[in-house]
Amino acid sequence: MTERIEVRDAEVVFTRKGADPVTAIHGVDLEVEAGGFVSIVGPSGCGKTTLLRAIGGLQDLSSGSIAVGDQEVIGPQRSISFMFQQPTLLPWMTIEQNCLMPARLHHRLDEQYRRRVGALLERAGLGTFGTKYPKELSGGMQQRASIVRALGQDPEVLLLDEPFGALDAMTREQMNFDLHQMWARAGVTTLLITHSIPEAVLLGERVIVMSSRPGRIIDDIEIPFGRERSADVMNDPEFSRLTAHVRSHFAKDDETARVKERGQLVRD
Ligand SMILES: Nc1ncnc2c1ncn2[C@@H]1O[C@H](COP(=O)(O)OP(=O)(O)O)[C@@H](O)[C@H]1O
Ligand SMILES: [Mg+2]
Structure with a gap:
């Protein structure tokens, strides 16, 4: 069994006594088809883990809704597996x-x-x-x-939060193909958060880009390489074009951060 995921106008605000509330995610709409593989990238602290935990029923929403199949997510479910x-x-x-x-x-x-x-x-x-x-x-x-x-x-849904971040580059590449093969055979709906743009493009049928906090979805890119993928995909000019496109979202953020560091005017 595999199920679709539907996130509607999701918001998570963390409140703590004596501190300003932190809006981790805001206005997130996301649909993942049953058996799909979607990669999520976004700057550190933008709410990726919060979104994943909410989908897994480990984090309550402040507003909005999440459904897996036709069941609204209101707590942890056995049909959803996590990997950290x-x-x-x-x-x-x-x-x-x-x-x-x-x-x-x-x-x-x-x-x-x-x-x-x-x-x-x-x-x-x-x-x-x-x-x-x-x-x-x-x-x-x-x-x-x-x-x-x-x-x-x-599981009907597999949620992966930067699972390969601690591995060396060669092991990581091998793991990418292992995961992809296991996903293709199991047909489980999979969401992968990753810091690696090539990893996101290599594995995802779609790549979702989130803005800095409060995290919103600012891009949703189809990756047209099909379900059978090998290392050859990385030599495809389309692969470079897609990674460059995803990266372009962060180049702007980096520039803003550098300008902030120097204490100069921050552009809009
Ligand atoms: N339990 C919590 N209580 C208060 N703030 C939190 C909590 N979890 C996350 N945050 C804050 O929410 C924001 C998003 O965090 P997170 O979802 O972990 O981001 P990411 O995974 O994209 O790095 C951060 O500013 C973080 O400090
Ligand atoms: Mg995280």
Whole structure:
């Protein structure tokens, strides 16, 4: 099963006693089709994580609405899996035990679940590592195990918050293709937040660009490379054109920031 995501006029304001309220996101409208893959980029602190947490039911909206399928999101849901920058594997459990953990928590560990995790570990190149402990695996392998744990839950929606930020460049590129392949096979609706513009373009069917805080969606770019992608995509002139287009949104922000630093007039 896979579901579409619909975000309508979403706003999140953080209030704290004695401090000014912080509007993290404002007026966010976003639709992601069932089984789609959408990348989200935006300056640091613009509300990307807040938006993702709201979609995952971990953060209440101040106004607006979010639906996954025809269900309004009002709290955490089992059909939504998260993955964060650090692989949050428990060090005292083996890789397989870690991947089975969500099912144990929800009292739904059965033979079918074990088989699915076994097949996913196999597919992720971790077939012989199920009995190893996280510290015995490289960073990239640990992240792959985290993806297996997330997909093992057979989620309708997969939410990824800068999952590869801590990896070296080569491992990261490999992980990009691994993730893309797992997504294409699982057909799960996926949202990926990333700092890397090439990663966003390489993986997304669309790239969403957010403004600085309060985060709004300022661009929504179709990426026309189809579902089957290889490293060749990066040699396509269209790839350079698309990354340059996404980057152009941030060049302006950087300039404003530099001018601010020098204490000069900030242009509008
Ligand atoms: N729980 C919170 N309480 C108060 N402010 C928060 C909280 N979470 C995030 N913020 C603020 O909201 C803004 C957006 O944060 P975040 O969504 O983490 O941005 P991003 O992921 O794009 O870097 C930031 O200014 C951050 O300080
Ligand atoms: Mg963040």
